[in-house]
Amino acid sequence: MDKLHQDWPEPIVRVQSLSESGINKIPDRYIKPLPDRPSSCGDGGDDDDVNIPIIDLSGLFGDDANLHASIMDQVSVACREWGFFQVINHGVSPELMDSARQAWREFFHSPMEVKQAYANSPKTYEGYGSRLGVDKGAILDWGDYYFLHYKPLPLKDYKKWPATPPNCREVIDEYGKQVVGLSGRLMKVLSLNLGLGDHDLQNAFGGENIGACLRVNFYPKCPQPDLTLGLSPHSDPGGMTILLPDDQVVGLQVRRDGKWITVKPAPHAFIVNIGDQIQVLSNATYKSVEHRVIVNSAKERISLAFFYNPKSDIPIEPMKELVTPQNPALYPAMTFDEYRLFIRMRGPRGKCQVEALKSPR
């Protein structure tokens, strides 16, 4: 049987159940090798004074040409130099952001039998999960999650979305609509900044037929946070990620110049990051950046990662306008379906997956 048609290689243990059982030592299978632990000296340490750029989008669609140019420029610098930035005044309702996070908190605090009804499998990953990757004996991350599809329409299946709390499906629906709207606006900005027409990047994603999915991450309290990670280093395989972080607890770290920078979220900000597919389409003008999540012993943490992806069955390759004799195409064409299959078998692995595609021609 090929790897993706099997079930999980070992019985699934919910990290939340482990955490709530009151253990004071984490099981061996969550203990990371020394160099991968959060405060290992080998990673250059954390830099507390630095933050990713914060960009106020409020002037983006107004009449002030200077302000407009300045915002375009801030996004351009953030995409080229960071691959990660925060946006405020982005047009998504702050109340909706709060209610989406609250609905998911309530879901994760529902009785286990309610959550188990949505238990997922590696075939599609949809539903309630506790591991990524199917390697038997793998060291696992300290987190549970829920994964669902919002787009395209044939994949959007309300029955696979939680019915608890009662407003959950309605809130996800409206949240998805507004975040897809924000993603479309950002795609235009990126496209123009790459020197393309405002619709070109979106068209390369398949126009209206993009994919969009949500992974809600739930990181329970951890009695030994120095030994493990909530989510191992990875770059996002899709197009662009719009992350709603926890409003109380930090945890996301971005790799920059060999150091891990802890993101300090601004109130009601979204964290935007470039995924592997935009790295490929932009011929590495914009790069997806490695990130990871640390956990702590005092507070649980929740985050909503909304992945805005190309249509899954069209070839994604460097855009012809960005390929010249001086800048040859760095990647071969591959559909997002093919790429995702490759990633899902292996789980989070830093940036080695997109790097493995590199083939100067």
Ligand SMILES: O=C(O)CCC(=O)C(=O)O
């Ligand atoms: O929890 C976070 O802040 C980041 C989550 C993340 O990187 C992901 O879901 O891919």
